[in-house]
Amino acid sequence: MARILITSGPTRQYLDPVRYLTNASSGRMGAALAQAALELGHEVVVVSGPVEVDYPAAARVVPVVSTEEMLEAAQHEFEAADGLIGAAAPCDYRPRLVAEHKIAKTGEPLELRLVETDDVVATLAADKVHPERGQRWVVGFALETEDHRLRALAKLERKHCDLMVSNGAAAMNSETNDVEVLTPTGDVLGHFVGPKEEVARGILSVIQARLIEGPR
Amino acid sequence: MARILITSGPTRQYLDPVRYLTNASSGRMGAALAQAALELGHEVVVVSGPVEVDYPAAARVVPVVSTEEMLEAAQHEFEAADGLIGAAAPCDYRPRLVAEHKIAKTGEPLELRLVETDDVVATLAADKVHPERGQRWVVGFALETEDHRLRALAKLERKHCDLMVSNGAAAMNSETNDVEVLTPTGDVLGHFVGPKEEVARGILSVIQARLIEGPR
Known part of the structure; x- marks a missing residue:
């Protein structure tokens, strides 16, 4: 039995009390991964942005809104x-300044300076070796709209992941997915296509064999 | 029996295929207004942005994503x-440029130039007099985080509305609401607080008395 932390869903970065930047992530892939991990007998904590999806009742869910909150909660749970x-x-971007009141329209263009947020996966992976509990594993997801495999491998290396799941923008807010699971040496350990529940079971089977039971 | 067009929910303005600007509008107020209008025997068309809420089965729903699409669909249905x-x-803002592929992070700030979108309510209200069907009425909603009533009245005048419903940011993605219904002369025709279903019935009772049955 392993204790698995899953981050799921989008985050929101507010410009003012009303408007925010986000993406169409639905949390469905995270919910399916939680279910697949529970089916294998693991303990599951989900740190989730604002979603409508229902997570499995047996998973503990920590709700967050912004990327900063997701990082803080994930760091705490990763312990x-x-x-x-x-x-x-x-x-992965946030407005440099957040307005206290709703920004009123003036008829003029609005110049928005966005700065990068801290990368949740990279920050946790940089801290993989726990002083008492040893080496922990990190599986990332890469969503790209071009050069999927190449960009996914570059992300794997940059973020120090043990495996990277590569998918396309069609995965967002969809019932189905089409993913490859890549190793640091570029091997494809699995290619799963279908409903997210099935794809999640495929990904978990690779994680189980390679990271939980097998030698890394 | 009147034919009532309701716009509902948020819209999305994409920066690239993944990231977009939006707000937390849930469509619940629109769904409650549709239900209240149907209960009074009216015919209802809802032009709705992406939401999870269920609209009444008796309402016709036209789904849209962006503000441009909402305006186009609403203009068509307003006929x-x-x-x-x-x-x-x-x-009410859109990126001046939309990237064809997902914008890759560079470590540098991202300068985003936003321009105002066309105002849906103001555009339709500017065209209130139908060549064959005469004067049509327009009820706007104002969501402000400060000086609610003053700003709502300014919006009413600028957008040529017959009534303006004023509420605060707490209305967003909430089960309840607290609204005032204002006339062009600043009279408060109603103050409704409670579940959105009840607030919607209150707003519709004012619309019924003032715009559908009564003299304007």
């Missing part, structure tokens, strides 16, 4: 975890 | 309508 599946799509 | 209730929260 007691054996591994991380970073299925969330956190906003 | 056959007696009045408009603009309960949607369309994005």
Whole structure:
């Protein structure tokens, strides 16, 4: 039995009290991964952005809104975890300034300066070795609209992941998915297509064999 | 029996195939208004942005994503309508440029130039007099985080509405609401607090008495 932390859903980065940047991540892939992990007998914590999806009742869910909150909650939960599946799509830009009141229209263009948020998966993976509990594993997700495999491998390396799940933008807010599971050496350990529940079971079977039971 | 057009929900303005600007409008107020209008025997068309809410089965729903799409669909549906209730929260800014592929992070700030979208309610209200069907009525919604009544009245005048419903940001994605219904002369015709279903019945009773049955 492993303790698995899953990040799921989008985050929101507010410009003012009303408007925000986000993406169409539905949390369905995270919910399916939680279910597949529970079916294998693991303990599951989900740190989730705002979604309508229902997570399995047996998973503990920590709700967050912004990427900063997701990172903080995930760092806290990672302390007691054996591994991380970073299925969330956190906003990777935030407005440099957040207006206290709703920005009134003036008829003029609005110049918005966005700065990068901290990368949740990369930050946790940089801290993989726990002083008491040893090496933990990290599985990332890469969503790209071009050069999927190449960009996914570059992300795997940059973020120090043990495996990277590569998918396309069609995965967003969809019932189905089409993913490849890549290793640091570029091997494809699995190619799963179908309903997210089935794809999640495929991904978990690779994680089980390679990261939980097998030698890394 | 009147034919009532209701706009509902948020819209999305994409920066690239993944990221977009939006707000937390849930469509619940629009769904409650549709239900209240149907209960009074009216015919209802809802032009709705992406929401999870269920609209009444007896309402015809036209789904849209962006503010441009909402405006186009609403203009088309307004042709056959007696009045408009603009309960949607369309994005009022859009990126000047939309990237074809997902914008890759560079480590540098991202400068985003936003331009105002066309105002859906104001555009329709500017065209209130139908060549064959006469004067149509327009009810707007104002969501402000400060000086609610003053700003709502300014919006009423600028957008040429017959009535303006004023509420605060707490209305967003909430089960309840707290609204005032204002006339062009600043009279408060109703103050409704409670579940959105009840608030919607209150708003519709004012519309019924003032715009559908009564003299304007």
